[in-house]
Amino acid sequence: MKVILDASGFAIPAAVVSIGMFDGVHRGHAKVLRQLRDHGERLGLPTALVTFDPHPRAVVRPEACPRLLSSVDDRMQLLAATGAVDHCLVLRFDQQRSHQDAGAFVRDTLLAQLGMRELIVGENFACGRGRVGTVAYLSSLGSTLGFSVSPVALDAVPGTQEAVRSSSTEARRLIQIGDLAGASSVLQRPHEMTGTITHTSGAPRSRIHAALASAMCAPAEADYVGAVRRNGSAAPWIPALLRVRDDRRSRRRMVQMQAVDEVDVSPGDELRIRFVDRARHGKAPSGQESMRA
Known part of the structure; x- marks a missing residue:
């Protein structure tokens, strides 16, 4: 998948196109993407997906902007993994774009730059x-x-x-009430986040404290089973007990992690955190449970 961050000068002669945030690239998105690929193959055309950064509501109604299920980088990796998208155009959403009417967007971007022959979108789509x-x-x-x-x-x-509905809204709702198993059904995988290490303790370094980004969708305050590994690493996931709490003093959502093995991280590093399910009292995380994809 070719990712285009600068749309100026980019153009392809013809394509089958889809548009949307595709936050989390969940079960509903997967259905749209399958049809995108199928229709592209039927017409003998490449596929193109148009998405936005930041979330449009962050510009139009900041107070109502949802917590995100995936960062832009995560979204690109998840989209690429589907094999459905040949070109992904990431458009900067700003005040100027927020005032663009749908007809101008179709003419200036979807037709002039992507040569759109067919548009594949969810039935509730609007732009x-x-x-x-x-x-x-x-x-x-x-x-x-x-x-x-x-x-x-x-x-x-x-x-x-x-x-x-298999929607980003439903996935967020389930995560925010702590139903991680339910969220996994919508996402078709465990929910993952990146946390910034604040400090570690224990010998070896198996007790880790991390702060979560406020813009991301974090689970409710509770104990969970899951797994961790250094962000960007291809190392195996390490099963861990994950305790999510709000730090009242700093007003940050924190995760205290007890891993079954040492994790090679230091304060300031980023840690990838995978949430699988609520922890059951007296049951430690197992490798098989925490690493389920």
Whole structure:
């Protein structure tokens, strides 16, 4: 997957396109991405995905901006791993873009730069100023400008009694109430975060304290089983007990970790933290449970 961070001068002659934040690249996103790849292969065209940084609500309504499930770098890795995207265009979302209407966005970016022949989006998709660029609006525009729109129906998570949508909103809700197993069903993997080490203790260094970024979606205050490893490392995950607490003095969300083995980190380093499930009283994390993908 080719990632384009600077859109100036970038253009391809034709593509099948999808648009969205794709925060967490969850089960619902996977369905959209499968159709993106399938339709690209059927038409003999490359696939292109347009996403944004920062989250549009961080600009339009900062007070309502959600905590993110994945950083931009994580999002790129997750998208690349699907094998569905040939070109990923990361657009800077700022005040100027927030005032761009849906028609101008389609003409200036999706058609002029990506040569869009078909648009694949979730059935609840909307873009442009005031979110007027709904599937119905875009379909009508496409009949004039020469592209088609294929909406993808949103599915419930398998095993749920109600029609819970496979959405970033639902994944965040489950994480924030501490239902990490439920969140894994939406994400199709355990939830992971990066923490900055504040201090370590014990010999060997198996007791670790880390601060979590305030912009990221962190689990509720509770004890969890999971695993840790140095950020960016390909080393095996080390099972750990993860205690999430708010530090009232610093107003930061903290994680105290008791790993089953030494972790080669020092204060200031970044640690990758994988949350699997709530800890059951008296049960230590096992390698098999904590490393489940």
